Amino acid sequence: MTANAPGPEEVRKGTFRFPQRHFLSVFDLERPDVERLLDLAEGFVALNRQKAKKLDLLKGHTLINLFFEASTRTQSSFELAGKRLGADVVNMNPRTSSVAKGETLIDTAVTLNAMHPDILVVRHGASGAASLLSQKVSCSVVNAGDGQHEHPSQALLDALSLKRAFGRVEGLTVAICGDVLHSRVARSNVGMLGLLGARVRLVGPPTLIPSGADRWGVEIAHDLRTGLAGADVVMMLRLQLERMEGALVPSLREYFRLWGLDREKLARAAPHVRVMHPGPMNRGVEIDSDVADDLSVSLIQDQVEMGVAARMAILASMAARLDNG
C-alpha cells in the first residue's frame, strides 16, 4: 500500500469545503459528504503511515480540545489530527483547570470564544451540549460525544474501518450489541450505517434498548445468538458501568454469560465476520479477550488508527470552509 500512497499534494487536492459550520450529528450529513470524507480519510491513512506525515492544511488555525468527560483515545486522536494538519492545539481540561470552577458550560464557552479559536472540539456528559455550545460561539464546533446522544466522528471512523476491511459499507449486516441505551456510539452508527446502506441490527436485553428504537429503521433482537446470525460485522458496545444506576442487568457475570461475545457465540455470525469495539473495553464483561485480541477477526486496533485519519478528514474539510469563508 505504501508504494502507491498519495503524497501530501494529492491529499490536499482531495479536501473539500464542508457544507456546515459545525460537525454535530450524523443526521446533519448527506451521503455524498460522507463519501468524500471517507475518501479524504483514506488518503490520510496512507499518509499517516509515512515518515513525513505533517501537512499545513490547518496552519494558523487554533483548535481547542474541550473535554468535560475523561477520554484518552478521542482526545489524543483529535490532538494528533490537529497537529498533523499544522494547527495550534490546546487541550483544556475543565475538570481540573480553574476555567470551569462554578462556571456553566456556556460561561466556559464564552470565555474560550474570546480567545478566538477556529475549531472547538467538545465532549460533555449531557445530551445536546455540543449543539448548545455551537449556538453561543463564533467558531466551528465538533461534537466529540454529547451525553447519550451522538459521537459522530466515531461513526465516521467505524465506517472507514469497514470500508477498508470489506471494500464497501453498503449491504453489510451490522449487529450493534449490548448497552445501546447509554451509547452515543450506537446512535451515531445507526444514522451513519443507515446512510451508507448497511443493514443494522440492535441486539441487547430490553432494559438496554431505548424505547422506540423499533422505529429507527433497524432490526431488534433480544438474544445474542439470534442477533448475530449471519452478521458481517459485530460491533460490541462498552457496558457503561458508571451509568448503571437502577440495576438494568442483574450482574456482570450474568451479562457476560448472556451478552458477552465469545468464540462460541461469534460462530453464529458469517464466516468472514469482523468484530469492532469503540473502546475502552471491559474485557470479560462485553467481550472475551480471546476474540478481542484475535487480529484475524478483530478490527479494534484498526479503529484506533482510523480514528486519527477520520478526524483529520473532518478537521481538514472544516478548515477548507474556514479558509474560504
Next chain:
Amino acid sequence: MSPRPLAFFNARLVDPASRYDGPGALVVSNGRISHLVKGAEGLEGLSDEVLQIDAAGAMLAPGLVDLRVKTGEPGNEPKETLKSASLAAAAGGVTSIVVQPDTQPVADDPSVVDFVFRRARDIQLVHVYPAGAATKGLAGQVMAEIGLMREAGCVYVTNVDRPIVDSKVMRRLLAYAGGLGLLVSHRPVDPWLTAGASATESEFAGRAGLAGAPVVAEQIMLERDVALAELTGARLLADQVSAACALETLARAKARGVPILASCSINHLTFNELDIGDYRTFWKLDPPLRSEDDRQALIDAVRSGLVDIIVSAHCPAPAEDKRLPFDEAAAGSVGLETLLPALLTLHHEGRIPLIDLVRAVTLAPAEAIGLKAGRLAVGAPADLVLCDLGVPRLIDAERLTSKSKNSAFDGRRLQGQVRMTVVEGRVVYEG
C-alpha cells in the same frame, strides 16, 4: 375610596355560569357587577360619574382564575416577586392567582400563608391566594398544619411537584383535609419511574439521548390517588394531567362518582415533545411534554369536560437556570400573560367552544376553591377581562412582564389581546 363606576357596552359577554355567549352590556359599581344586560339593547340612565367603555365587540368575560402559579417570594425574589407575578397576571387578564407553597421557607405554616396574604393586600393588583403545603417541608411524611393554614386563608393544600409517596400519609391527608372541606391537589407521578428523567420516554427522547420516563408513571399514581379519594370520600384535584392513559383512569373514576377534579396546563394543550427540537430548554417542563396523541387526547378531554380546569403552570426560571444542557436545566415556563391568547388558539381552530374554554379558566377553578368569582352575574365580584379575540401577536419573551423570561411561547404567533383587566371594579391593566 371606591373607584369610579364602569359601564361596558357593545360587548360580547361570555358567562360560563349561565352559558351565555352573546351581545350585552354590564355596569360595575362598588366592586361588584351592579347591572347586566344580555342582548343587543344598550344601557340607559347612566350618571355622568360612570366611565363608559365601548367594547366594540370585544369579549367581556370573568377574569381568569389560575390555580397554579409559582413566584419566588418569599426566598427567591430574583426569579419573580408577588408583585411582578401580579403585574403579569393583570396583563394577561388573570384576576385571581393561587401561589404555590414551595417557597423558602415552605408555606407549611400559617405565618407564611399570612405573609403572602399581607404582601398581596399591599400590592393591590389581583387577588393572590396562597396554597398551603400538604406536608411539612413538602417532605411527604408528616401532615402540615392545614387547619391553621386554612384559617389563615389557604385555598387548597398541595405537595406541588413532589408526590406524596407514602400511601398512608396520602390517605390521612385526604381524610383530614376532607373533614375540613379543604381541597387536596396532588401531582400524579410515580417518583421511581421518573427518577432522573427529563423527557417522556419515546422514539424522540431515545434518539436525542434524553433520559425518558414512561407516561404510565402518571397513570400509576393517579390510579392510587383515585382509590384513596374513593376510600376517604375527600375531594381531590389531579394536578396537571397530561397523558392519554391517565385520562382513561380519570374517566373511569368520574364515571364511578369519585369526587375528583382534574387540571391540565396550557402548555400541554399547545405543545408536544417535538417542540423540544434541538434541546430547547424553554420546552423542558414538568410534567414533560408528551406525544401529539397525548396532546390531542387532552384537548378532547377539555372539550368533553373530563378535564375541568386549565392552569398556566406559571413557573419562572432565570436565564442561568435555563441556559444549560437539557438534562441539567430547570423545568417550567412562565405563562400568566400568554394563558388567555394561547387558550384562544383552541377557539380559533374550532377545537373547543369559547364558552367551555372560558369556563375552564374561570368558573371551574373558582368553584373548586370556593370563590364567588368566575361569573357574570349581578352581585358577583367585578373581576373582569376585556379581550380583543382576533388581534394577532408575535410573542416575544423579552417583552413579557414577568421577571423571568422563560416562556415556551417565545416566538409563537397567537391571537388575542387583553384590552382591560378589572379587579373588584378597579382597572388594574389597560393594553
